[in-house]
Amino acid sequence: MRHYVKAIMLSTVFAANLNAQTTDPMVQKIMNETYQNSQLEQLAYELLDGIGPRLVGSPKMQQSHDWAVERFKNWGINAKNEQWGEWKSWERGTSTIEMVAPHNRSIEGMQLAFSPATGSKGVTADVMMLPEFTSAEQFQSWLPTVKGKFVMVSQYQSTGRPEYNWKEFATPESFEKMKKESELASEKWQASIKATGETSRTLNAKLEAAGAAGIVSSNWSRGFGVNKIFSAGTKKIPVVDISLEDYGQLYRMIQHKTTPKLKITANSNDRGMAPTFNTVAEIRGSDKPDEYIILSAHLDSWDGGTGATDNGTGTITMMEVARILKKLYPNPKRTIIVGLWGSEEQGLNGSRGYVSAHKDQMPKIQAVFNQDNGTGRIANISGQGFLHAYDYLGRWLNAVPKELTKDIKTTFPGFPGGGGSDHASFVAAGVPAFMLGSLNWSYGNYTWHTNRDTYDKIVFDDVKSNVALIAILTYMASEDPEKASGEKIKLPVDSRTGERMKWPEVKEPTRKGGLD
Incomplete structure (x- = not known):
């Protein structure tokens, strides 16, 4: 009922102000329909x-x-x-992620888009963390160790609190310390990924080819309990994204020499x-x-x-x-x-x-x-x-x-x-x-x-x-009696290249996609 009263008040305010601003009855009608009969x-x-x-x-x-x-x-x-x-x-189905060792609990997470299914019995395997690398040779030497394992491929986040929450409640010293530590950890992680010769988009396929049982990510979105959900990047093994909280627990277990074991069941359909x-x-x-x-x-x-x-x-x-x-x-x-x-x-x-x-149609669009x-x-x-x-x-x-x-x-x-x-x-x-x-x-x-x-x-x-x-x-x-002009500005010189900037080019769509 309060929402209904609020809607009436809003439309009344708009209508009252509108009468003093315009004499076009169509604008009045549009406002009334928008606020009084919204669908x-x-x-x-x-x-x-x-x-x-x-x-x-x-x-x-x-x-x-x-x-x-x-x-x-x-x-x-x-x-x-x-x-x-x-x-x-690809059609998403139900999915479950369970930690079965060192104890049993449900993990918050979901398949990534286009992730292969596991079959009804799921996949159970030990979990390992992607280490930090200094060279592509080191990465290649390490790759065989992923065989039969779930590999964690995201940066560990030491805090799940967004920056605005730290800024509001932490001391200035604590806030600055957190920011510096976070920036340093991110720089180290990015340098490690770069050293492998892969990117976050190509890494999963390399792990799949090396025999990994599946991939676990946590693409944190810098907000409480929020992760980005994109594509799996594999053709045969499941890829799941789990909450920062659960990802952090798995990471800390590994750091403390305890090997967690997960069971992933993913019921997607490839059509x-x-x-x-x-x-x-x-x-x-x-x-x-x-x-x-x-x-x-x-x-x-x-x-x-x-x-x-x-x-x-x-x-x-x-x-x-x-x-x-x-x-x-x-x-x-x-x-x-x-x-x-x-x-x-x-x-x-x-x-x-x-x-x-x-x-x-293009030249005729207003x-x-x-x-x-x-x-x-x-x-x-x-x-x-x-x-x-x-x-x-x-x-x-x-x-x-x-x-x-x-x-x-x-x-x-x-x-x-x-x-x-x-x-x-x-x-x-x-x-x-x-x-x-x-x-x-x-x-x-x-x-x-x-x-x-x-x-x-x-x-x-x-x-x-x-x-x-x-x-x-x-x-x-x-x-409008006039056709809108499509005349373009003269673009400035790009200070980085010293050349005049160019108008964007028309591009064809990807006509057959999702096969990579």
Whole structure:
């Protein structure tokens, strides 16, 4: 009940302030629909709790594409799935990690994506720690000792408290001591990995080839109880990531000459190759149907959590914007496209595939609005190196109620984004494409690619603000009598190379992935 009262109060405040700022009835309607009839919570439940994580190529990824198409069609919006490639199809199952010696206990952890299964009886083996090396020869001499063992391959962390917690409670002397010790340990670890001639990405395959029974990592994300979850990097042996707390205990046992033994049971399914798609929805334009505004978000995620803030929030934001505009503005002047991309996480593959397949659209795009960095309200927008972005973005932003824009920092003309998210695929093609950067909400440490990126981390008040902002920007971009300029700035000279910087190049997606 308190949430319901809060929603009414928010919409009332916005409506009262809006009346004094704008005379455009469409802006008023968008605000009212956003705050009084939001579908965000329902969309989030269906996508995140109902479907779950959306790893490229997986059955869950396909399910999410089909769900999105059905949702759009239910709103009267034409939508389809466009194939751009294929990927190794892997499906996460249940997994257990148990310490069976020197005593029995459950270990907190999970398989990494694409980890091979173990079979129903699991794998039981002694655990050993990757030592520190000074040369590749030393590493090669050591490799045979991993045969039949689980190998721990991550740096030991002496503290599981994030830096902000130390800074708040420790004495200045203790805080500085911790930082120096942590920096020194990290430098030593990185030097050791470099000395092997391998990287953190190639090491697992070397250990597998040497006969290791499995690999245990702990990719700490510098927050309480949070780890990054990425790919296994093996073809036959299981790879698990476990909590910093449990990893530390295993490490200390080994340091004290006690050999722990683990049993790992991993029930994943390798489904061969599967087609990969983008979901593309369209509200056809009336006056200028061959000019386009693209609402951009990637639908795929890593699968440590349910991909709530990376990028479930961006997905449901763009879907909700489309729902609102279809209801209130069904005949836009320009065609509005929603692109829910696949495989952003492996290198912007879905959006690159769209740019490649729709080359004829690129010169006719009015703007691309991209959302992909957490649950926070939009706080910064860059002109991405487009010389006149200040003019047209400024006009469109000026129509948005000040409650939504008063804290947004803009940078014009800015520099072209070469990566990071899907706007970069369009920027490379010379399209005015803008990343709508959000407030942090501890995104980097706590939810970006982690085992804690789940529904409960969504701040729906902020997401609603983003919906209203993007819907109004889209409406203004559609109504604008002028075509937005794609003229680029003259890039400066790179001080490191002495040569003029170059605009990012258009790249083709990886059409067949996950085989390495």
